[in-house]
Amino acid sequence: MKEELLHFIWNSGTLMKRNLQTHSGEPLHIVNSGTLNTDAGPDFFNAKIKIGTTLWAGNIEIHLKSSDWKNHKHHTDKKYNNVILHVVYHHDAEVCYENGKPIPVLELRNIIPPLMLRKYKQLQLNQNVIACENLFIIPKEPLLTNWLNRLLVERLEDKCEHINELLIQNNNNWEETFYTITARYFGMKINAQPFEWLAQNLPITVLSKHKNSLLQIEALVFGVAGFLEEPHSDNYIALMKREFDFMKSKYALEPLDKSIWKFARTRPANFPTPRLAQFAMLIYKSSHLFSRVLEAKDLPSIKNLYKIPVNEKLNSSLLHSQQSKIKNTEFGDTATELLLINSVIPLMFLYGKKLSLDDLCEKSLSLFEILAPENNAVTRFWKKLNVPVNSSFDSQALLQLKNNYCARLNCLNCIIGKEILIKNE
Ligand code: SF4
Structure with a gap:
């Protein structure tokens, strides 16, 4: 007890x-x-x-x-x-x-009630993926929607806490913070940290001085990432190296050690090199991206900002120099949506909160309702239990439920747990 x-x-x-x-x-x-x-x-x-x-x-x-x-x-x-x-x-x-x-x-x-006590013990001792799997019930409306709403806001606030720490480190510079969290996302889970270090070692102010030259932006990104320290036989990479050697001393840039980038246990499409190429292209294409995202009136306009073309020259050079195993593809729709869900919308929400822009907070939340849900093990699991997962609003809320409630056996603070315990008591 x-x-x-x-x-x-x-x-x-x-x-x-x-x-x-x-x-x-x-x-x-x-x-x-x-x-x-x-x-x-x-x-x-x-x-x-x-x-x-x-x-x-x-x-x-x-x-x-x-x-x-x-x-x-x-x-x-x-x-x-x-x-x-x-x-x-x-x-x-x-x-x-x-x-x-x-x-x-x-x-x-x-x-x-003895039944309540039995169900409570069952929840506490259960070894299933989630403790209530065998007792699971879907709460009636509006209970379910209100619960998902609360979970989504909790998840957003957790993310905002991390973003806020970055914002403080960046002296309240929103563009710089946006740049850092975007970089993190490009690294996916496996190279998120190296991408964050890259953003820290390569200030956006340096990049913006070269915003009209794709070659120089690529040279800065690959150079600070540590991929241009040795001589290269490939013409394009050699050109990037020449550019970088000059800018490295001009801006006192410190390249990272190439060994921090992880190539193992990731699909070739997520290798750091094609991701760095996409990241460089995004920077080249979109100066003041954060302001443009804030000004965009709807989801298609925001997505449009992330339509990143491929630089064929750099692509073939990466392939030839074996720094990539596949031909780089465009930054696709799914990748854009994941970036919006995980980085862009939380930052918009935080910006709205800090500046008391209620409309912007509302807009951020409503974007979750029109973005497709992620397709991962967690969302597939909830679907198996017949929980509706129709948008990223649902999937993000359910991720929060799984990580912060189910994994901690926090069933007494969960509406589903409450419904299970009081049912038929
Ligand atoms: S937290 Fe809620 S959904 Fe998760 S196991 Fe407990 S009762 Fe079930």
């Missing part, structure tokens, strides 16, 4: 429907279970209960055993003077107010 289950039962509303009695035998009716307090002090504030014919308003404290009141030193803490009911699993000791009067007690030991 965990105290968090007692919190859940008190908060779930199921006790309000019951004819209860205090431990001393007086009729007890819960009018309002109050608000959960996550800080120091009693567990629920502003509850209302009726004991006999008297209506009481105040706080609720919950423990596994009554004796925990003294063990936790509440008898010497003024914050607990306004507790109107002590809710315990097992009443093993009398607890009194300062004036010696006993605090009313509700003992849950014989009240908790």
